[in-house]
Amino acid sequence: MVGMPLPQRWLLLAASVVLGLAAGGGWAWYQISSERSARASLPAPVPDPMASTTPEPAAIADLASPAALTTLLHEHPGTVLIDVHAQWCAPCALLAPRLVALAHAQPAIAIRGVDAGTASGFATQLAVDTLPTLIHFEHGVEVDRRSDAPTLSELSAWLAGTAAAPPGH
Numbered sequence: 309m310v311g312m313p314l315p316q317r318w319l320l321l322a323a324s325v326v327l328g329l330a331a332g333g334g335w336a337w338y339q340i341s342s343e344r345s346a347r348a349s350l351p352a353p354v355p356d357p358m359a360s361t362t363p364e365p366a367a368i369a370d371l372a373s374p375a376a377l378t379t380l381l382h383e384h385p386g387t388v389l390i391d392v393h394a395q396w397c398a399p400c401a402l403l404a405p406r407l408v409a410l411a412h413a414q415p416a417i418a419i420r421g422v423d424a425g426t427a428s429g430f431a432t433q434l435a436v437d438t439l440p441t442l443i444h445f446e447h448g449v450e451v452d453r454r455s456d457a458p459t460l461s462e463l464s465a466w467l468a469g470t471a472a473a474p475p476g477h
Contacts, residue, residue: 368407370421374433377420381448384418387467388445392436394425400440403457410463417467444470 368391371377381388391407393400411419424431424439434443438455444467445451452470 367404368411368419368421370423370427371430372427374430377422380418380420381445385447387417388448389417389419389467390434390443390445391419391421392424392431392434392439392441392443393421394423394439396425397439399457403440403442406458406460406463409460413460414464414467446470 371380371390377390389407389410391400391403393403407419407421410417422430422434422436424436434441436443440457441453441455442458442463443450443453452466454466458466
């Protein structure tokens with residue numbers, strides 16, 4: 309190849325590249341194969357002992373009907389928070405992760421949702437005309453409601469400030 313004229317050397321080099329690619333990629337195939345075998349020989353990852361094994365709630369469960377709300381209010385002795393929302397509502401989307409964080413921080417509070425987009429009749433029965441609307445119940449009785457997307461600290465302060473004493477006290 310040393311004694312060949314330059315144009316013929318380029319032609320031979322180009323032909324070698326084309327044939328190498330046509331034969332399965334040459335170096336690229338070897339590199340991918342080597343990476344796969346190297347990954348296969350790695351030990352399995354060791355679980356982190358400091359990581360939480362309790363799964364965090366991914367979303368707040370929606371109530372399907374007014375009867376489900378009535379059952380929840382009768383069975384849960386303390387604070388119940390109902391979030392009336394819709395999938396298309398931007399403030400509702402901002403509020404959703406805050407409610408998940410509140411559920412994680414204060415597990416004694418029963419937090420449920422009502423999707424006004426799929427259960428508009430249910431939202432109408434709750435007298436909701438603005439989204440999102442949060443309805444706060446204490447011991448089965450509605451004590452307050454608000455139609456906005458408060459921060460987590462505002463939510464906690466609002467729930468603490470509107471808490472009512474249990475019936476008969």
